[in-house]
Amino acid sequence: MTLKNTAWYLRSRPTGEVDASHFDVRTEEVPDPGPGQVLVRNIYLMIPASMRIWMNERDTYLPAVPLGTVMRGITTSIVEKSNDERLPVGTYVNGMCGWQEYAVAAVEELMPLTHKHPDIPLSNYRHVLDFQGLTAYCGLTDVGKPQAGETLVVTAAAGSVGSLVCQIGKKLGLRVIGIAGGPEKCQWLRDVCKVDGAIDYKSDDVGAKLDELCPNGIDIVFENVGGPVLDLMLDRINLRARIVLCGFVSTYFGGEQTAGRGLMNLVNQRGTMQGFIVLDYLPHYAEVMGILTPWVLDGSLVHPEEILDGLENAPVAMNRLSRGENHGMQLIRISPEA
Numbered sequence: 001m002t003l004k005n006t007a008w009y010l011r012s013r014p015t016g017e018v019d020a021s022h023f024d025v026r027t028e029e030v031p032d033p034g035p036g037q038v039l040v041r042n043i044y045l046m047i048p049a050s051m052r053i054w055m056n057e058r059d060t061y062l063p064a065v066p067l068g069t070v071m072r073g074i075t076t077s078i079v080e081k082s083n084d085e086r087l088p089v090g091t092y093v094n095g096m097c098g099w100q101e102y103a104v105a106a107v108e109e110l111m112p113l114t115h116k117h118p119d120i121p122l123s124n125y126r127h128v129l130d131f132q133g134l135t136a137y138c139g140l141t142d143v144g145k146p147q148a149g150e151t152l153v154v155t156a157a158a159g160s161v162g163s164l165v166c167q168i169g170k171k172l173g174l175r176v177i178g179i180a181g182g183p184e185k186c187q188w189l190r191d192v193c194k195v196d197g198a199i200d201y202k203s204d205d206v207g208a209k210l211d212e213l214c215p216n217g218i219d220i221v222f223e224n225v226g227g228p229v230l231d232l233m234l235d236r237i238n239l240r241a242r243i244v245l246c247g248f249v250s251t252y253f254g255g256e257q258t259a260g261r262g263l264m265n266l267v268n269q270r271g272t273m274q275g276f277i278v279l280d281y282l283p284h285y286a287e288v289m290g291i292l293t294p295w296v297l298d299g300s301l302v303h304p305e306e307i308l309d310g311l312e313n314a315p316v317a318m319n320r321l322s323r324g325e326n327h328g329m330q331l332i333r334i335s336p337e338a
Contacts (some may be wrong), residue, residue, distance in 0.1 A: 002029050002030070003030035003102060004027050004028070004030065005027070005028050005029070005030045005100055005101050005102040006026070006027050006100065006101050006311065007027075007070050007098070007099065007100035007101070008023045008024075008070065008098075008099035008100065008311060009023060009024040009025075009026060009068060009070055009071065010022065010023060010055060010065050010067055010068070010069060010070075010071045011023055011024045011067065012067070013056060013057055013067070014052075014055060014254075015254055016253055017253060017318075017319045017322055018052065018055070018318045018319060019319075020315055022055070022315070023071065023099075023315075030102045030104075031104055032081065032104075033081055033082065034104075035083055036083065036084050036106055036107055036108075037083055037084065037104055037105060037107070038079045038080075038082045038083065038084060038087050038093075038107060038110070039079070039080050039081035039082075039102060039103075040078060040079055040080060040093060040095070040097060040102065040103055040110070041078050041080050041101065041102055041335055042075045042077045042097050042100065042102065042103060042334045042335065043075070043076050043077055043078060043122070043333065043334060043336070043337055044076040044122070044123055044307075044332065044334065045073045045074070045075055045099065045311070045314065045331065045332040045334055046074040046075070046076075046130075046131075046329070046330075046331055047314065047317040047318055047330040047331065047332060048074070048131075048132075049159075049247065049249045049321050049322075050247060051072075051073070052252040052253055052321075053252050054072050055071075061277045070098040070099060071098060071314075072096060072098055072099075073096065073097065073098045073099045073100075073314075074094075074126065074131070075095055075096065075097040075098070075103075075126075075334075076092065076093070076094055076122060076125060076126045077092070077094075077095060077097055077103070077110075078092055078093070079091045079093060080102075084107045086107050087107050087110065087112060091112050091113075092112070092113040092116060092125075093110040093111060093112050093113065094110070094113065094125065094126065094130060095109055095110040095111065096109070099311055099314060100311075101334055101335060113125050115129075115286070115293070117293060117297065119297060120293070122337050123305055123307065123331055124296065124303065124305075126329075126331065127160055127303065127331070128160075128164065128292065128296060128301065128303035128329070129289055129292060131278050132160045132164060132303075132329060133164060133288065133289070133303075134278050134281055134282075134284070134285060134288050135246065136161050136164035136165045136168055137168055137288050137291065137292065138276070138278070138280075138281040138288065139161075139165070139222065139244050139246050139276055139278075140152075140165050140168055140220075140244065141168075141172075142276075142281070143274050143276050144222065144242050145220075145242055146172050146173075146174055146219075147219075148174070149174070149175070150175070150220060151174065151175045151176075151177065151214050151216065151217065151218050151219050151220070151238075152165075152169045152174045152175065152218075152220040152221075152222065153176075153179065153210070153214065153220070153222070154166050154176065154177070154178050154221075154222045154224075155179045155221075155222070155223055155225040155229060155230075155233075156179075156180065156224035156225050156249060157178025157179055157185075157189055157193075157198070158178070158181075158185035158186075158188060158189055158327060158328075159224065159326070159328070160305075160329035160330070161224060161246060161247075162178065162180075162222070162224055163178075163189070163193055163304070163328060164303065165222045166193045166195050167193050167300075167301055167302065168301075170194055170195070171295075171300075174220070175196050176193075176195045176196055177196060177197045177210070177213045177214060178193065178195045178199070179199045179201050179206070179225075179229060180198060180199075180200065180201070181200065181201055181202045182200060182202060183200055183203070185198075185200075185327070186198035186199070186200050188327070192302050193302065196213070197212075197213035199213070201229055206229055206232050207232045207235070210232060210236055214236060216238075217236055217237065217238035217241075218233055218236050218237050218238060218241060219238050219241050219242070220241065220242050220243075220244065221233050221234075221237070221241070221242075222244045223243060223244060223245050223246060223247075223248075224247050224248075225247075225248065225249050226247075226248030226249070226250045226251055226257060227250040227257075227258050227259055228258055228259065230259040230262070231259055231260070231261045231262035234262030234263065234265050234266065234271075235262050235265060237266070237269050237271050238269060239270060240269065240271060240272075241266075241269055241271040242273075243266070243271060243272065243273035244274065244276070245273060245274065245276070246275075249321075252322070303328065303329070304327050304328030304329070305328050305329040305330075305331055306320075306328060306329070306331070307331045307332070307333050308330075308331070308332055308333070310332070310333075310334070311332060311334055313332060317330045317331075317332055
């Protein structure tokens with residue numbers, strides 16, 4: 001029987017939130033893999049905030065998704081047909097196999113989950129034990145250069161990356177302050193992530209709360225949001241502070257970049273501001289997973305995930321990120337694991 005594939009092709013470029021009208025949904029025959037290729041069935045699709053900027057016309061750290069092509073997507077899949085002994089049928093793999101049920105890919109484009117532990121859910125290998133964990137650990141340790149006793153402030157602190165940064169910071173002996181939206185997220189940061197303080201940017205006077213919770217100033221900022229809160233943090237940095245730029249999610253869905261007023265304090269305090277992309281740290285993947293896996297197994301690295309079923313919910317999941325409605329990693333389950 002010929003397999004059928006449902007695939008979502010990018011039809012137009014959104015200016016704000018995303019909906020089904022920006023895509024063409026097509027049902028097509030699944031091709032057989034050629035030499036050095038495998039056919040995979042996609043199981044999980046990761047929905048990072050950065051996915052939204054891939055839909056724009058302008059290239060970012062990755063080329064813009066061309067109109068009329070399958071929407072780019074970060075996936076966990078299982079090999080269903082193989083023309084290469086390196087990836088036999090039944091192998092779980094991570095890759096960029098897009099918004100579709102099936103994909104044919106070269107073996108070199110996929111990463112087998114040889115490090116998978118039987119006591120860890122498969123979905124974890126598409127966030128905490130994958131790019132999100134690598135982003136949090138390397139961004140904090142390599143760019144942030146933390147020293148025990150310093151003060152770290154994390155924005156989007158209840159998100160999939162921010163919450164990991166908070167917990168890793170505590171493990172490294174930092175005083176950690178998280179900024180998030182809403183009292184429930186702030187309480188979760190205090191109770192579960194064990195931060196030293198949490199700020200609700202929606203209802204608190206952020207500047208006053210930073211003064212209260214960071215009486216000795218700020219040594220490290222892990223910035224995921226952008227916008228006016230960044231200036232408030234820059235106003236309070238210490239000598240030789242490090243500002244880690246992970247993302248500016250406030251701009252991904254059409255918002256304007258408003259930060260910048262506080263940049264002069266980088267000069268005054270001889271601070272550094274550095275952006276980074278997780279792709280820079282792929283050579284350290286195995287090393288970092290070796291550090292994070294025991295923390296996941298012993299429960300000391302909490303990593304909430306929210307899973308919606310069906311590709312038709314991918315636009316819904318993206319918009320939940322834009323509104324701050326998600327808690328932790330947002331995933332789409334495309335098909336069963338078995």
